[in-house]
Amino acid sequence: MKNSRSNDLSDRLGASAQAKAALLQAHRSAKEAAEPTRTERQAERLAVAAARDERRADRERQKIAERTRLEVEAAEHQAAINAAAKAEIDARKAAEEGRISRVIEDEAARKAERDRRYANRKARQA
Template identity: 65%
Template sequence: MKNARNNELSDRRSAAAEAKAALLNAYRDAKDKAEPTRQAKQAERQAVAAAREERRAERERVKREELEQAKAAEAERQAAAEAAARADADAREAADKDRIARVIADEAARKAARDLRYANRKARKS
Protein backbone atom coordinates (compact mmCIF):
# COMPACT_ATOMS: atom_id res chain seq x y z
CA MET A 1 0.00 0.00 0.00
CA LYS A 2 1.26 3.31 -0.98
CA ASN A 3 -0.59 5.59 1.42
CA ALA A 4 -1.47 4.05 4.70
CA ARG A 5 -4.08 5.90 6.66
CA ASN A 6 -2.20 5.81 9.90
CA ASN A 7 0.71 8.02 8.82
CA GLU A 8 1.76 10.37 11.49
CA LEU A 9 3.25 13.82 10.90
CA SER A 10 6.74 12.60 11.66
CA ASP A 11 6.32 9.71 9.16
CA ARG A 12 5.18 12.12 6.46
CA ARG A 13 8.08 14.50 7.22
CA SER A 14 10.66 11.76 7.06
CA ALA A 15 9.12 10.42 3.83
CA ALA A 16 9.29 13.92 2.29
CA ALA A 17 12.89 14.36 3.43
CA GLU A 18 13.81 10.97 1.97
CA ALA A 19 12.10 11.87 -1.31
CA LYS A 20 14.00 15.17 -1.46
CA ALA A 21 17.27 13.39 -0.71
CA ALA A 22 16.53 10.80 -3.39
CA LEU A 23 15.79 13.52 -5.93
CA LEU A 24 18.98 15.38 -5.00
CA ASN A 25 21.04 12.19 -5.27
CA ALA A 26 19.45 11.39 -8.64
CA TYR A 27 20.27 14.92 -9.87
CA ARG A 28 23.88 14.61 -8.67
CA ASP A 29 24.25 11.19 -10.31
CA ALA A 30 22.82 12.48 -13.59
CA LYS A 31 25.08 15.53 -13.41
CA ASP A 32 28.15 13.35 -12.79
CA LYS A 33 27.22 11.01 -15.65
CA ALA A 34 26.70 13.95 -18.03
CA GLU A 35 29.94 15.71 -17.03
CA PRO A 36 32.17 14.17 -19.80
CA THR A 37 29.51 14.91 -22.40
CA ARG A 38 29.10 18.43 -21.07
CA GLN A 39 32.83 19.01 -21.19
CA ALA A 40 33.03 17.64 -24.74
CA LYS A 41 30.16 19.91 -25.83
CA GLN A 42 31.77 22.87 -24.12
CA ALA A 43 35.10 22.17 -25.84
CA GLU A 44 33.28 21.86 -29.16
CA ARG A 45 31.49 25.17 -28.59
CA GLN A 46 34.80 26.84 -27.72
CA ALA A 47 36.38 25.43 -30.89
CA VAL A 48 33.45 26.67 -32.96
CA ALA A 49 33.66 30.10 -31.31
CA ALA A 50 37.41 30.27 -31.94
CA ALA A 51 36.91 29.28 -35.59
CA ARG A 52 34.17 31.89 -35.92
CA GLU A 53 36.45 34.54 -34.43
CA GLU A 54 39.26 33.57 -36.83
CA ARG A 55 36.87 33.83 -39.81
CA ARG A 56 35.67 37.23 -38.60
CA ALA A 57 39.25 38.43 -38.18
CA GLU A 58 40.11 37.15 -41.67
CA ARG A 59 37.07 38.94 -43.15
CA GLU A 60 38.09 42.16 -41.44
CA ARG A 61 41.67 41.78 -42.67
CA VAL A 62 40.49 41.17 -46.24
CA LYS A 63 38.12 44.13 -45.99
CA ARG A 64 40.94 46.34 -44.70
CA GLU A 65 43.22 45.21 -47.54
CA GLU A 66 40.51 45.88 -50.12
CA LEU A 67 39.93 49.32 -48.63
CA GLU A 68 43.66 50.07 -48.70
CA GLN A 69 43.87 48.87 -52.31
CA ALA A 70 40.89 51.03 -53.23
CA LYS A 71 42.50 54.03 -51.53
CA ALA A 72 45.80 53.35 -53.31
CA ALA A 73 44.02 53.00 -56.65
CA GLU A 74 42.10 56.23 -56.03
CA ALA A 75 45.31 58.02 -55.08
CA GLU A 76 46.94 56.66 -58.23
CA ARG A 77 44.01 57.83 -60.37
CA GLN A 78 44.12 61.22 -58.65
CA ALA A 79 47.87 61.51 -59.26
CA ALA A 80 47.41 60.52 -62.91
CA ALA A 81 44.63 63.08 -63.31
CA GLU A 82 46.78 65.78 -61.70
CA ALA A 83 49.73 64.83 -63.90
CA ALA A 84 47.51 64.96 -66.99
CA ALA A 85 46.13 68.35 -65.94
CA ARG A 86 49.64 69.61 -65.26
CA ALA A 87 50.86 68.33 -68.63
CA ASP A 88 47.88 69.94 -70.34
CA ALA A 89 48.54 73.26 -68.60
CA ASP A 90 52.25 73.04 -69.52
CA ALA A 91 51.35 72.30 -73.15
CA ARG A 92 48.95 75.26 -73.25
CA GLU A 93 51.57 77.50 -71.70
CA ALA A 94 54.19 76.31 -74.19
CA ALA A 95 51.76 76.90 -77.08
CA ASP A 96 51.01 80.39 -75.76
CA LYS A 97 54.73 81.17 -75.46
CA ASP A 98 55.34 79.81 -78.96
CA ARG A 99 52.51 81.94 -80.38
CA ILE A 100 53.82 85.01 -78.59
CA ALA A 101 57.34 84.33 -79.90
CA ARG A 102 55.97 83.95 -83.46
CA VAL A 103 53.98 87.20 -83.15
CA ILE A 104 57.07 89.03 -81.90
CA ALA A 105 59.20 87.51 -84.67
CA ASP A 106 56.58 88.42 -87.32
CA GLU A 107 56.36 91.96 -85.98
CA ALA A 108 60.15 92.25 -85.99
CA ALA A 109 60.24 90.95 -89.58
CA ARG A 110 57.53 93.45 -90.63
CA LYS A 111 59.39 96.25 -88.92
CA ALA A 112 62.64 95.20 -90.61
CA ALA A 113 60.86 95.07 -94.00
CA ARG A 114 59.31 98.51 -93.39
CA ASP A 115 62.68 99.91 -92.36
CA LEU A 116 64.21 98.40 -95.50
CA ARG A 117 61.54 99.98 -97.68
CA TYR A 118 62.04 103.30 -95.93
CA ALA A 119 65.82 103.06 -96.43
CA ASN A 120 65.33 102.15 -100.12
CA ARG A 121 62.99 105.11 -100.59
CA LYS A 122 65.50 107.41 -98.95
CA ALA A 123 68.24 105.98 -101.13
CA ARG A 124 66.22 106.55 -104.30
CA LYS A 125 65.47 110.12 -103.33
CA SER A 126 69.04 111.00 -102.64
Template identity: 65%
Template sequence: MRHARNNELTDRRSAASDAKAYLLTAYRAAKTAAERSQAARQAERIALVEARDARHAERERVKNEERTRRETLAVQEQAAIEAAAAAEIAARQSAENARISRVVEDEAARKAERDRRYAARKARQA
Protein backbone atom coordinates in the same frame (compact mmCIF):
# COMPACT_ATOMS: atom_id res chain seq x y z
CA MET B 1 4.90 -0.30 -1.98
CA ARG B 2 6.56 2.81 -2.70
CA HIS B 3 3.66 5.10 -2.06
CA ALA B 4 2.36 3.68 1.10
CA ARG B 5 0.06 5.84 3.13
CA ASN B 6 2.08 5.22 6.20
CA ASN B 7 5.23 7.25 5.55
CA GLU B 8 7.35 7.95 8.49
CA LEU B 9 9.87 10.77 8.76
CA THR B 10 12.80 8.45 8.09
CA ASP B 11 11.11 7.08 4.99
CA ARG B 12 10.53 10.57 3.67
CA ARG B 13 14.12 11.56 4.45
CA SER B 14 15.56 8.54 2.65
CA ALA B 15 13.28 9.19 -0.34
CA ALA B 16 14.41 12.83 -0.46
CA SER B 17 18.04 11.75 -0.14
CA ASP B 18 17.63 9.20 -2.94
CA ALA B 19 15.96 11.85 -5.13
CA LYS B 20 18.79 14.30 -4.46
CA ALA B 21 21.39 11.65 -5.25
CA TYR B 22 19.56 10.79 -8.47
CA LEU B 23 19.37 14.46 -9.45
CA LEU B 24 23.07 14.91 -8.67
CA THR B 25 23.97 11.86 -10.76
CA ALA B 26 21.79 13.09 -13.62
CA TYR B 27 23.36 16.56 -13.36
CA ARG B 28 26.88 15.12 -13.49
CA ALA B 29 26.02 12.94 -16.48
CA ALA B 30 24.44 15.90 -18.27
CA LYS B 31 27.45 18.06 -17.40
CA THR B 32 29.96 15.56 -18.86
CA ALA B 33 27.82 15.23 -21.99
CA ALA B 34 27.53 19.00 -22.22
CA GLU B 35 31.29 19.42 -21.79
CA ARG B 36 31.87 17.51 -25.02
CA SER B 37 29.29 19.52 -26.92
CA GLN B 38 30.51 22.71 -25.23
CA ALA B 39 34.06 22.01 -26.37
CA ALA B 40 32.74 21.48 -29.88
CA ARG B 41 30.72 24.71 -29.70
CA GLN B 42 33.75 26.56 -28.32
CA ALA B 43 35.91 25.23 -31.16
CA GLU B 44 33.21 26.28 -33.64
CA ARG B 45 33.09 29.76 -32.11
CA ILE B 46 36.86 30.04 -32.28
CA ALA B 47 36.77 28.99 -35.94
CA LEU B 48 34.06 31.58 -36.65
CA VAL B 49 36.06 34.31 -34.91
CA GLU B 50 39.19 33.38 -36.85
CA ALA B 51 37.25 33.36 -40.12
CA ARG B 52 35.72 36.74 -39.27
CA ASP B 53 39.14 38.15 -38.42
CA ALA B 54 40.54 36.78 -41.68
CA ARG B 55 37.68 38.38 -43.64
CA HIS B 56 38.23 41.66 -41.79
CA ALA B 57 41.96 41.56 -42.52
CA GLU B 58 41.23 40.83 -46.19
CA ARG B 59 38.80 43.77 -46.37
CA GLU B 60 41.39 46.04 -44.76
CA ARG B 61 44.04 44.83 -47.21
CA VAL B 62 41.72 45.45 -50.16
CA LYS B 63 40.83 48.90 -48.79
CA ASN B 64 44.51 49.77 -48.35
CA GLU B 65 45.30 48.58 -51.88
CA GLU B 66 42.39 50.61 -53.26
CA ARG B 67 43.50 53.68 -51.29
CA THR B 68 47.07 53.24 -52.56
CA ARG B 69 45.78 52.80 -56.12
CA ARG B 70 43.65 55.95 -55.84
CA GLU B 71 46.56 57.93 -54.40
CA THR B 72 48.82 56.71 -57.22
CA LEU B 73 46.19 57.66 -59.80
CA ALA B 74 45.76 61.06 -58.16
CA VAL B 75 49.52 61.64 -58.25
CA GLN B 76 49.65 60.55 -61.90
CA GLU B 77 46.69 62.78 -62.78
CA GLN B 78 48.31 65.70 -60.96
CA ALA B 79 51.56 65.09 -62.83
CA ALA B 80 49.65 64.93 -66.11
CA ILE B 81 47.84 68.17 -65.28
CA GLU B 82 51.12 69.85 -64.39
CA ALA B 83 52.74 68.54 -67.59
CA ALA B 84 49.78 69.77 -69.65
CA ALA B 85 49.97 73.16 -67.94
CA ALA B 86 53.72 73.34 -68.60
CA ALA B 87 53.16 72.36 -72.23
CA GLU B 88 50.42 74.98 -72.55
CA ILE B 89 52.68 77.62 -71.02
CA ALA B 90 55.48 76.60 -73.41
CA ALA B 91 53.06 76.73 -76.36
CA ARG B 92 51.82 80.18 -75.32
CA GLN B 93 55.40 81.37 -74.91
CA SER B 94 56.31 79.94 -78.31
CA ALA B 95 53.26 81.58 -79.90
CA GLU B 96 54.14 84.87 -78.20
CA ASN B 97 57.72 84.62 -79.43
CA ALA B 98 56.51 83.83 -82.95
CA ARG B 99 54.12 86.78 -82.84
CA ILE B 100 56.89 89.07 -81.64
CA SER B 101 59.24 87.85 -84.36
CA ARG B 102 56.49 88.39 -86.99
CA VAL B 103 55.90 91.90 -85.66
CA VAL B 104 59.64 92.60 -85.79
CA GLU B 105 59.87 91.17 -89.33
CA ASP B 106 56.83 93.18 -90.45
CA GLU B 107 58.31 96.30 -88.93
CA ALA B 108 61.61 95.59 -90.70
CA ALA B 109 59.76 94.98 -94.00
CA ARG B 110 57.82 98.24 -93.59
CA LYS B 111 61.03 100.12 -92.87
CA ALA B 112 62.71 98.50 -95.87
CA GLU B 113 59.73 99.43 -98.06
CA ARG B 114 59.81 102.99 -96.69
CA ASP B 115 63.56 103.22 -97.27
CA ARG B 116 63.10 101.91 -100.83
CA ARG B 117 60.39 104.48 -101.55
CA TYR B 118 62.57 107.20 -100.04
CA ALA B 119 65.53 106.09 -102.16
CA ALA B 120 63.32 105.96 -105.26
CA ARG B 121 62.00 109.47 -104.57
CA LYS B 122 65.53 110.79 -104.04
CA ALA B 123 66.64 109.06 -107.23
CA ARG B 124 63.81 110.76 -109.17
CA GLN B 125 64.66 114.16 -107.66
CA ALA B 126 68.30 113.90 -108.57
Protein backbone atom coordinates in the same frame (compact mmCIF):
# COMPACT_ATOMS: atom_id res chain seq x y z
CA MET C 1 -9.18 5.62 1.68
CA LYS C 2 -6.22 6.68 -0.29
CA ASN C 3 -3.70 6.96 2.43
CA SER C 4 -4.16 4.75 5.40
CA ARG C 5 -1.58 6.37 7.63
CA SER C 6 -2.11 9.81 9.09
CA ASN C 7 -0.92 12.82 7.23
CA ASP C 8 0.04 15.21 9.93
CA LEU C 9 2.45 18.08 9.27
CA SER C 10 5.66 16.41 10.45
CA ASP C 11 5.06 13.40 8.18
CA ARG C 12 4.48 15.62 5.18
CA LEU C 13 7.58 17.72 5.91
CA GLY C 14 9.70 14.60 6.31
CA ALA C 15 8.41 13.15 3.05
CA SER C 16 9.10 16.46 1.29
CA ALA C 17 12.66 16.58 2.63
CA GLN C 18 13.29 12.98 1.54
CA ALA C 19 11.92 13.74 -1.92
CA LYS C 20 14.16 16.81 -2.24
CA ALA C 21 17.18 14.82 -1.07
CA ALA C 22 16.37 12.07 -3.58
CA LEU C 23 16.06 14.64 -6.38
CA LEU C 24 19.34 16.27 -5.37
CA GLN C 25 21.10 12.90 -5.27
CA ALA C 26 19.66 11.95 -8.67
CA HIS C 27 20.84 15.29 -10.09
CA ARG C 28 24.35 14.83 -8.68
CA SER C 29 24.64 11.30 -10.04
CA ALA C 30 23.36 12.40 -13.48
CA LYS C 31 25.83 15.29 -13.44
CA GLU C 32 28.74 12.98 -12.59
CA ALA C 33 27.66 10.49 -15.25
CA ALA C 34 27.45 13.25 -17.88
CA GLU C 35 30.78 14.84 -16.94
CA PRO C 36 32.90 13.20 -19.72
CA THR C 37 30.40 14.08 -22.45
CA ARG C 38 30.01 17.59 -21.01
CA THR C 39 33.73 18.25 -21.25
CA GLU C 40 33.77 16.87 -24.80
CA ARG C 41 30.85 19.11 -25.80
CA GLN C 42 32.49 22.08 -24.13
CA ALA C 43 35.77 21.41 -25.94
CA GLU C 44 33.86 21.08 -29.21
CA ARG C 45 32.05 24.38 -28.58
CA LEU C 46 35.36 26.08 -27.82
CA ALA C 47 36.85 24.71 -31.05
CA VAL C 48 33.84 25.92 -33.06
CA ALA C 49 34.05 29.35 -31.39
CA ALA C 50 37.79 29.57 -32.14
CA ALA C 51 37.19 28.63 -35.78
CA ARG C 52 34.41 31.21 -36.02
CA ASP C 53 36.67 33.89 -34.53
CA GLU C 54 39.44 32.95 -36.97
CA ARG C 55 37.05 33.21 -39.92
CA ARG C 56 35.82 36.58 -38.67
CA ALA C 57 39.39 37.83 -38.30
CA ASP C 58 40.21 36.54 -41.79
CA ARG C 59 37.21 38.39 -43.23
CA GLU C 60 38.29 41.56 -41.45
CA ARG C 61 41.84 41.21 -42.83
CA GLN C 62 40.42 40.73 -46.32
CA LYS C 63 38.19 43.78 -45.96
CA ILE C 64 41.11 45.89 -44.77
CA ALA C 65 43.31 44.63 -47.62
CA GLU C 66 40.57 45.36 -50.17
CA ARG C 67 39.95 48.82 -48.70
CA THR C 68 43.70 49.56 -48.80
CA ARG C 69 43.93 48.31 -52.38
CA LEU C 70 41.02 50.52 -53.42
CA GLU C 71 42.54 53.54 -51.67
CA VAL C 72 45.89 52.97 -53.41
CA GLU C 73 44.12 52.50 -56.75
CA ALA C 74 42.12 55.70 -56.21
CA ALA C 75 45.28 57.59 -55.26
CA GLU C 76 47.07 56.33 -58.39
CA HIS C 77 44.08 57.26 -60.53
CA GLN C 78 43.97 60.74 -58.95
CA ALA C 79 47.71 61.13 -59.51
CA ALA C 80 47.28 60.16 -63.17
CA ILE C 81 44.45 62.69 -63.54
CA ASN C 82 46.57 65.39 -61.90
CA ALA C 83 49.55 64.55 -64.13
CA ALA C 84 47.35 64.70 -67.25
CA ALA C 85 45.89 68.03 -66.16
CA LYS C 86 49.37 69.43 -65.47
CA ALA C 87 50.60 68.20 -68.85
CA GLU C 88 47.63 69.84 -70.56
CA ILE C 89 48.24 73.10 -68.69
CA ASP C 90 51.95 72.98 -69.62
CA ALA C 91 51.07 72.27 -73.27
CA ARG C 92 48.64 75.20 -73.37
CA LYS C 93 51.21 77.45 -71.72
CA ALA C 94 53.88 76.37 -74.22
CA ALA C 95 51.48 76.93 -77.12
CA GLU C 96 50.59 80.38 -75.80
CA GLU C 97 54.27 81.27 -75.35
CA GLY C 98 54.96 79.98 -78.87
CA ARG C 99 52.14 82.09 -80.23
CA ILE C 100 53.45 85.15 -78.39
CA SER C 101 56.99 84.61 -79.66
CA ARG C 102 55.69 84.21 -83.22
CA VAL C 103 53.73 87.44 -82.91
CA ILE C 104 56.81 89.23 -81.59
CA GLU C 105 58.95 87.77 -84.41
CA ASP C 106 56.33 88.74 -87.02
CA GLU C 107 56.15 92.23 -85.55
CA ALA C 108 59.96 92.50 -85.64
CA ALA C 109 60.01 91.21 -89.25
CA ARG C 110 57.33 93.75 -90.28
CA LYS C 111 59.25 96.53 -88.57
CA ALA C 112 62.51 95.43 -90.27
CA GLU C 113 60.72 95.32 -93.65
CA ARG C 114 59.21 98.76 -93.04
CA ASP C 115 62.62 100.15 -92.04
CA ARG C 116 64.20 98.59 -95.15
CA ARG C 117 61.55 100.16 -97.41
CA TYR C 118 62.00 103.50 -95.67
CA ALA C 119 65.78 103.29 -96.10
CA ASN C 120 65.36 102.40 -99.81
CA ARG C 121 62.97 105.28 -100.32
CA LYS C 122 65.38 107.69 -98.61
CA ALA C 123 68.24 106.31 -100.71
CA ARG C 124 66.24 106.89 -103.89
CA GLN C 125 65.34 110.42 -102.88
CA ALA C 126 68.90 111.33 -102.06
